[in-house]
Amino acid sequence: MNKILEPEITFINEQLKGKNIDKIDRRLKDLKDIFFDKDALSNMDNDTIVYEVESYLPVKQNTEGGLFYGITYIHPGVVGNEYFMTKGHFHKIKNRGEFYSTLQGEGMLILMDEERNTWAEKMFPGSMHYIQANIAHRTANTGDTILSFSAFWPSDAGHDYATISEHGFSKILIKKDNKPVLADR
Ligand code: S6P
Ligand code: ZN
Numbered sequence: 001m002n003k004i005l006e007p008e009i010t011f012i013n014e015q016l017k018g019k020n021i022d023k024i025d026r027r028l029k030d031l032k033d034i035f036f037d038k039d040a041l042s043n044m045d046n047d048t049i050v051y052e053v054e055s056y057l058p059v060k061q062n063t064e065g066g067l068f069y070g071i072t073y074i075h076p077g078v079v080g081n082e083y084f085m086t087k088g089h090f091h092k093i094k095n096r097g098e099f100y101s102t103l104q105g106e107g108m109l110i111l112m113d114e115e116r117n118t119w120a121e122k123m124f125p126g127s128m129h130y131i132q133a134n135i136a137h138r139t140a141n142t143g144d145t146i147l148s149f150s151a152f153w154p155s156d157a158g159h160d161y162a163t164i165s166e167h168g169f170s171k172i173l174i175k176k177d178n179k180p181v182l183a184d185r
Contacts, residue, residue, distance in 0.1 A: 009056050009069075014103070014148070016071055022055045026087065028079070033165045034087055036172050036185065037080025049075060050084045059155050066155030073148045074107065074141040081174045085110070088138025088169065092158030095133040098151060102127045105147035108173055108180055112136040118171040120182055123149060136164060140173045142180040 009018030029046040032038075051074040059066035077084040088110070091098070100109060100123075107123040113135055121129055123139065131137045141147035171182045 008058070011071075016054045016056070018056065020056065020058070022057055023052065024055075025049050025052045031087065034085070034168070035079040036082050040080035044079065048077070050077070051075065051086055057155070061155065062158060063155045068151075068153050068155050068157075070151045070153075071103070071148060072139065072151065073146050074105075074139060075146060076105075076141050076144050078175055081176070083108075083140040083142050083173055083175060083180065085140035085173065086138050087161055088136055088164045090134070090136045090160040090163055091153070092160045093154075093156055094160075096154045096157035097133045098131040098137070098153040098157070100129040100131065100137075100139070101150045101152075102129075103148040103150060105141060105145050106143035107139055107141045107147040107149075110138045110140060110169060110171075110173055110182075112169045116167075116170040118169050118182065120173065120180075123147065136169065138164070138169065140180070142173070142175075 028044055028048045031050055035041050051072055053070050053072045055070035057068050074084055102123040102125055104125055109121045109123055109129050112118040172185050173180055174183050
């Protein structure tokens, strides 16, 4: 075989393009269980977009041996004093890791192990994050502009959202004196 092919996707000028790009958005109404301050939440517009994800899924979900790629865009904002953030999840097959690499903005990658120890890593353009197997992960936008990052994960990893939806992380990331602080709930 001697063929020179075009790439299936490109990411030029912050735009992911190609066939089969899957796009989703998550609005406040989809995230009711994750934010701590339910009063603040009830006074906000349910339709506010918190984050968007564009993914390139070249193989079927749950395929062993494949890889997925996605870009997450988290809008700036707070619910009460908690930063806009993703739902967060363990992988369904827990021993699957993941890479994140920050494109724009500033934020925090919040990590929690199975014993519910929670810590965070700063995200800024160019920061790289290796999320080890068996670790729940969530990202929060701590800046005034969109936080965007690339993610690379195994196609059989899947997502366990239920554990976080029910029990949350053991700490929340709040804005205190204009700075992000990991606080006990
Ligand atoms: C997938 C990867 C990301 C997230 C995205 C949204 O394993 O970690 O693409 O899906 O950042 O977060 P969440 O928690 O709503 O999936
Ligand atoms: Zn993940």
